[in-house]
Amino acid sequence: MRESRLMLLQYITALLAVALVAVHLLTQGIIYPYSTAISFGTILSLYRNGLYAIFLEALLVVVLVHGFNGVRIILHEWRQTAPWSRWVDIGTVVAIVATVAFGSKTVILAVFGGASG
Amino acid sequence: MKDLKLVVQRFDPVKDASPKMVEYAVPKREGMTVLDALLYARDYVDHSIGLRFSCRQASCGSCGMKINGRPRLACYTQVEELGGEKVVAQPMDNFAIIKDLVTDLGSFFDKHKAVTPRLVREDGEEQERPTGEYLMTPGELSKVLQFTYCIKCGLCTSSCPTVATDERYPGPQALTQAYRYSADARDQGGAERIAALDNSHGVWRCHFAGSCSYVCPKGVDPALGIQLLKRHVMTGKPPHAKDEASKVWKAPESGR
């Protein structure tokens, strides 16, 4: 892939992350009192409002893609041997897929899972 | 006047195990540059100090070195502007040391050559045996003029944090020249030059730390050139298309 495509991805996820993280900071710190924002009941009702779950899922994907692509860039600048370059690229994809899957599991279970005590 | 304390990093990789700092006392005089001080030490104290210089007027780019921690030209730095008491001269970072203050710029020139730093034209015959001139307006000239002042001293590349670890990165000097030639109204090689920099060790390894522009002694502002280059690499479109390049202008027959 042309590196400029990956850089465009980095810029787009950056801009989206600025917007989404701003919303996240506002909901956690300003829209609700903090103790309400982190209470089980508030979070559950927010998750079950579909829009908020979509927002969290978007935040998850955007931040992790941006973050691991950033680490990929740093690692490429650090060492340049052929195996290193190949494993950095593979590792980046694996890390993104694994962390997004783990975070998505939380979102999906929070929305659809049966509540327990 | 008190003598100047001149500290020079001495290191011959063939003979010495590690660099050592050696101090020389140099009588100061008004207007003395660091190069003057080094030459005094070499001429009157220790003939074996290795250093490279030529023009003594910031035109040749030979005497780049790290002076009091920052890359500078020795001939273009006055002792007085450094406080006038102590001057520490070390070889530039990021280049292999040949001896003392002399560094190997071979890889630096290779990277410069790799960006095709010349006007690329489809009318090669015209370049070899000109029948006229490629015209350039003053506006077109001002887009690249500042970048043409580069003397290839290497200071920018020695200051660059990416070059500090990435051996395949072209470095600020080469990237700036890639922009300088691609943005030149007479050039037709922009598309190829830009495509060659769109890889994982190309233009995107610049993160605009700006140290190159901070240390450049000629006002080239490499960071500006590189940032202006990025948009073209992103879109894949050079600053102008091949058929927009200057045409050959022939002087009208004079009535002589």
Added chain:
Amino acid sequence: MSSEGGGKARNRRGLSGWLNPYHYNFERWAYVFQRVTGIAILAYVIGHLGDTSFFVGGPIGTGPSQSSWTFISGIVENSFGHLILVLVVLVVIFHGTNGLRLIASEMGLILGRPASIEYPYKPRSLRLGQRALIWAAIILAVVGAAWAAMILFGGLA
């Protein structure tokens, strides 16, 4: 590479070139902080995936669980955890606003144009505009962190 080896000594700065901006310009310090804060934020996000997973009963949970959420809250909601949050707010706001400056600059938007040089020369790309934007990022980050501290420590919760 032709230049390294053969009686010459390698002299690349290595990681200190990334991490030690001493002797260099203000923008170089911003570069270092952008990189360090980026890694710190990613580390926090990964940890945050772990703690939020307790909302559904932990890493191997199956659905929303109040007891598991109470358990993790007991671990992270204390002065130390809140101090971390304040620091995260600080670095996130810096990284985000400084990042906007970088994107605009890298697309050639806020740099000025090449022009003739007058001495003493100050590079156009390092003029006041860039500096002001870095300061704006720092100030916004500090204000945001102060706000977060007031919420988390000042009884605004």
